[in-house]
Amino acid sequence: DGGITQSPKYLFRKEGQNVTLSCEQNLNHDAMYWYRQDPGQGLRLIYYSQIVNDFQKGDIAEGYSVSREKKESFPLTVTSAQKNPTAFYLCASSIPGSQETQYFGPGTRLLVL
Amino acid sequence: AQTVTQSQPEMSVQEAETVTLSCTYDTSENNYYLFWYKQPPSRQMILVIRQEAYKQQNATENRFSVNFQKAAKSFSLKISDSQLGDTAMYFCAFTNTGNQFYFGTGTSLTVIP
Numbered sequence: 001d002g003g004i005t006q007s008p009k010y011l012f013r014k015e016g017q018n019v020t021l022s023c024e025q026n027l028n029h030d031a032m033y034w035y036r037q038d039p040g041q042g043l044r045l046i047y048y049s050q051i052v053n054d055f056q057k058g059d060i061a062e063g064y065s066v067s068r069e070k071k072e073s074f075p076l077t078v079t080s081a082q083k084n085p086t087a088f089y090l091c092a093s094s095i096p097g098s099q100e101t102q103y104f105g106p107g108t109r110l111l112v113l
Numbered sequence: 114a115q116t117v118t119q120s121q122p123e124m125s126v127q128e129a130e131t132v133t134l135s136c137t138y139d140t141s142e143n144n145y146y147l148f149w150y151k152q153p154p155s156r157q158m159i160l161v162i163r164q165e166a167y168k169q170q171n172a173t174e175n176r177f178s179v180n181f182q183k184a185a186k187s188f189s190l191k192i193s194d195s196q197l198g199d200t201a202m203y204f205c206a207f208t209n210t211g212n213q214f215y216f217g218t219g220t221s222l223t224v225i226p
Binding site for chain 2: 033040041042043044045048058088090092100101102103104106107
């Protein structure tokens, strides 16, 4: 079954702690994306990557970091510098130049203790 | 700058009736793509329908169709024969390069039995 998986489904962060959200895809898509979703604000782009070992900041990258060491994986780290991390995080992937459609994972809900 | 506006935060429709969700966008590009995504209570983002700007014909997918007015920069979604499973948040989205997607703030649709 091809698709995008995100783990964990729920994640709790303590003050000053870094946490990492996992995103894996077996769709052979080149591009991957991380979005943050807050109530009433739609989706906002955090980071995206068009190719392995390369990524770009989105609109709200401050307090977040990513890596893209493998085509299938695009983990997101929420650092202690992100002062308001409570949100729903969505990972997506696509094939640039091919219908330009993004496919999404099931999401991770991050809560601060 | 690209922006996507959904001016209807909430809507409701009787089961089996038809409803139209509005979306406007702003861009200086000539070639781009528009999407409607559905987010049910499970929060999984699901692609409903896609429209390529260079195609004049409006896209249709079973009970879902769009009214694409390129000059007016309008992209509305019509849902016919509404079903209880259509209850969800609906997001309009835009991309011109596939590098960045821009999402509206969403319309919460409730189908009333």
